[in-house]
Amino acid sequence: MAVLNKKKSGVSDEIPTSSMADIAFLLLIFFLVTTVFPKDKGLAIVLPEESEQVQVSQKNILHLIVQPNGMVEVKRGESQQIQTLRAQEIEGVWRQEVAANTNLIAAVKTHPDAPYRFMIAVLDALHSANAERISLQILEN
């Protein structure tokens, strides 16, 4: 009969479970390492102290006026000439301007109704261009 012919196999018929914990730990460590919390990143800025008022000559200011539609009006110091640009183009403008005048200060004036993200886009461009002297203001009429 078939029963008599069957050889006893040396291989265990159980699924090996001894390495299961190792696999679980590997997964755990993988997820620990790959998890990123977004809130730890951002654009740093130093706020002025209260009552700190510095007089800056107009020729050292680059006015960046952020409009509610996300366009940026660039006005150089004393001149009344206005150039309308997209936020991404500010990086190049800043590099050009700061090469001509190292004392330049970026005055970011945002329209009260403009969404926050447009101001961040301009600030991002300035940070990308390694600008350090930045002043954040609200646009007053």
Next chain:
Amino acid sequence: MAGRKGFQKRSKASEEIPSSSLADIAFLLLIFFMVTTVFPSDRARPIDWPEAAAAQKVDEKKKNILNVWIEEDGKIYINDQNYSMDEVSQVVAPLYAASDRALVISIAGDRDTPYILMDQLQKELVAAGVVRVVFAALLEQQMQRARR
């Protein structure tokens, strides 16, 4: 010496330290610490993050970072509590003093918040004497930027 050896019984117990339950003990410890750890209550608000390519890691210890959440409609949350705009400086000032002026404020603002609210918030922080501020943002990939 040789005579004593002859009397020694051969033990049936294994010489190895049983290691099969090691993982169970490790997991028990892990679960114990997971359950007993208390995080300072600051749950993330559901905001749409702004994106910035130049976003950098905040160079400060986690306990010295205070998140100020501001939602699209101007609701402000600090440590899971809702505050109105003019309460912010009174809330932040004592925390700032307690941290020995090392506190970094992370402004986590919704991307569509009108800027007038962000400006009011900055004025409140200036009134509290805060100097170091970070505008929290997601890291924008350069590839993403090229596509826009």
